[in-house]
Amino acid sequence: MNTVLQTKGLCKTYIVNKRQNNVLKNIDLTIFEGEMVAIMGPSGSGKSTLLYCVSGMDRVTAGEVVFNGKETAKLSDKELARLRLDEMGFIFQQMYMMKNLSVLDNIILPAVKSKKNTESRKETEERGRKLMRRLGIDDVGDNDINEVSGGQLQRACICRSMINSPKMIFADEPTGALNRSSSDEVMNELLSLNRDGTTIMCVTHDPKVAAKCSRILYIVDGGIMGEKEMGHFDGGEKELRDRERELNNWLMEQGW
Numbered sequence: 606m607n608t609v610l611q612t613k614g615l616c617k618t619y620i621v622n623k624r625q626n627n628v629l630k631n632i633d634l635t636i637f638e639g640e641m642v643a644i645m646g647p648s649g650s651g652k653s654t655l656l657y658c659v660s661g662m663d664r665v666t667a668g669e670v671v672f673n674g675k676e677t678a679k680l681s682d683k684e685l686a687r688l689r690l691d692e693m694g695f696i697f698q699q700m701y702m703m704k705n706l707s708v709l710d711n712i713i714l715p716a717v718k719s720k721k722n723t724e725s726r727k728e729t730e731e732r733g734r735k736l737m738r739r740l741g742i743d744d745v746g747d748n749d750i751n752e753v754s755g756g757q758l759q760r761a762c763i764c765r766s767m768i769n770s771p772k773m774i775f776a777d778e779p780t781g782a783l784n785r786s787s788s789d790e791v792m793n794e795l796l797s798l799n800r801d802g803t804t805i806m807c808v809t810h811d812p813k814v815a816a817k818c819s820r821i822l823y824i825v826d827g828g829i830m831g832e833k834e835m836g837h838f839d840g841g842e843k844e845l846r847d848r849e850r851e852l853n854n855w856l857m858e859q860g861w
């Protein structure tokens with residue numbers, strides 16, 4: 606299996622009011638192509654910080670992060686921004702959608718900005734609309750961002766994360782703000798992207814979400830304290846119930 610992402614001795618320290626907070630401590634991690642990895646752990650344990658550090662949204666304090674063969678610490682801010690744009694997709698709860706653009710324009714923005722993209726605007730729009738059809742939100746393309754529901758907006762974020770066909774998608778609580786049925790729909794879309802070959806790493810508090818992932822990492826106090834290989838989920842109801850039970854037992858052992 607090919608490695609997409611690898612960290613060695615990753616450390617992240619924040620200094621707030623002259624006080625040092627060692628948030629991530631010596632993290633060694635390897636993510637293989639095609640995996641769907643859930644990051645779980647208590648509040649404040651460093652899950653989002655890990656996602657930010659491995660995806661180049663934030664700089665590490667020490668250690669190495671190699672994404673798709675490139676050591677991110679050695680890249681300039683501009684090179685890192687380009688790597689994020691061309692090879693990574695992001696689904697973050699804060700959404701980072703531009704309020705003055707329509708839903709479709711937000712979705713295609715990463716493609717419009719990418720220097721790798723040689724399509725005409727019309728071709729990019731057509732691709733954006735195709736993704737929206739796939740996610741069942743093709744009727745809201747021309748709406749403003751504040752004229753759609755939370756579930757529709759989250760699906761728009763997934764479309765946007767996909768528009769440059771990224772190597773890997775990073776998701777921070779992708780279903781956090783959604784009710785159970787929207788959450789299931791969003792998860793099914795992520796699973797389908799994963800089955801098509803996109804590697805996914807997602808932070809979640811929800812065992813129902815994590816049960817659909819192929820591997821779980823459990824973080825406590827800035828270190829990986831537990832790891833569970835689940836295998837890929839095949840979509841069956843009974844299998845899901847078994848996985849949820851198995852995961853809940855394991856989480857209890859971790860002190861969840």
Ligand SMILES: Nc1ncnc2c1ncn2[C@@H]1O[C@H](COP(=O)(O)OP(=O)(O)OP(=O)(O)O)[C@@H](O)[C@H]1O
Pocket residue numbers: 619620621626628646647648649650651652653654655
């Ligand atoms: N930009 C920042 N500046 C200073 N401290 C930060 C910053 N971001 C996070 N922290 C601190 O790092 C620690 C870990 O935060 P992080 O958001 O990674 O945890 P988390 O496990 O994702 O938590 P939660 O489950 O509550 O979202 C916390 O103590 C937090 O206060």
